[in-house]
Amino acid sequence: MTIDAETIEYVDSGNRMDISISILPLKNEDDEINVVMLIARDITKLMDVQRMKDDFISLASHELRTPATVISGYADLLLNPMFGDLSEKQRHYATRAKESTTRLVDLVNDMLDMSRLESGRRPNKPEEIDISAVITEVIQTKQALQQSKSVTVRYNHTKQPVIVDRDRLRQLLEQLLGNAMVFTAVNSEVTIEVTKHANEVQISIRDQGPGIPEEKRQVIFEKFTKLDDTGEISGTGLGLAICKKIVQDWGGTIAVHAQKAGGSVFSFTIPLAKPAQTDQSKQRSRKK
DSSP states (O other): OEEEEEEEEETTTTEEEEEEEEEEEEEOTTSOEEEEEEEEEEOHHHHHHHHHHHHHHHHHHHHHHHHHHHHHHHHHHHHOGGGOOOOHHHHHHHHHHHHHHHHHHHHHHHHHHHHHHHHTOSOOOEEEEEHHHHHHHHHHHHHHHTGGGTOEEEEOOOOOEEEEEHHHHHHHHHHHHHHHHHHSOTTOEEEEEEEEOSSEEEEEEEOOSSOOOHHHHTTTTSTTOOSOSSSSSOOOSOHHHHHHHHHHHTTOOEEEEEOTTSSEEEEEEEEOOOOOOOHHHHHHHHHO
C-alpha cells in the first residue's frame, strides 16, 4: 500500500519534511511473504508547490467571486421591470450577461470547494443522521426547481442512521440527483434506492437518460470532465470530482454503471460505524 503526504515534524530543529511511504511485501518461491520493503520519498518540495497552488486558488477564487457577484446583481436590476422596460435585444444581452456571471460564480465556488477539500481546510463535522430525512429534503428541493421537466423521483424511504457531515451528504445528493434529473428524459422517472449491507450503506440513483459512453465512465470523476460535450447544459466539470472527494474522505466508494434498458446508475457507499465494545466483551477478548 502507499501512504501519501505524511508529514514528519522534527521538534528539535523546527523543520518539517513531507514524505510518501510505500510498503511492498515481497514473496519467496513458496509464495510466502518473508520480506517487507519500505520506501520513503522526500516530497517536501512537491507539497510546498501544492500548498502554493491551493493558496493561489483560494485567493483567486475570493477575488473573482466578489466582482462576479456584483455584475450578476446589476444584471438582475436591468432585468427588473421596476427599473424600466428593455427592448428585446437589450433583454437578450442582459440575460446572457446574467447567465455568464452565474456560470462564473459556480466555477469559482466549485474551485474553492475543491481546493478546500483537497487541502483538508473544509470543516468536517460528522454526526449521526437519518439518511432518509436528508434524501427527502433534497428530492423536494430539486423537484421544485425542475417542475417544467415533469421528472418523477421515486424513493424507497429506507430509514438508516449514518455518521457523516450532513452538509457534505446533502451537497453530494444534490449534485447526483441534479445531474440525473437534468439528463433524464422528459416525463420519466429517477429512482433512489438505499441498501444496507454488512459494513456499509449503498445509495443508488438511477436515471432514464441517454447513458454515458464507456470511455467517459472511466474518467467521469476526474476534474473538469463534463457529462455534456455540446455546451447545451451548463456545468463546471468539477461537481463529480467534488462528489468523489467527499465520498473518499469518509472511506466510501463511488461509481457509475450503465443500465441494460438505458440510462445510468450512480452509486456511492457510506461505511457503517462499528458498535462500541462493551466491558464484558472486552473482558472476554482479554481472556482469550
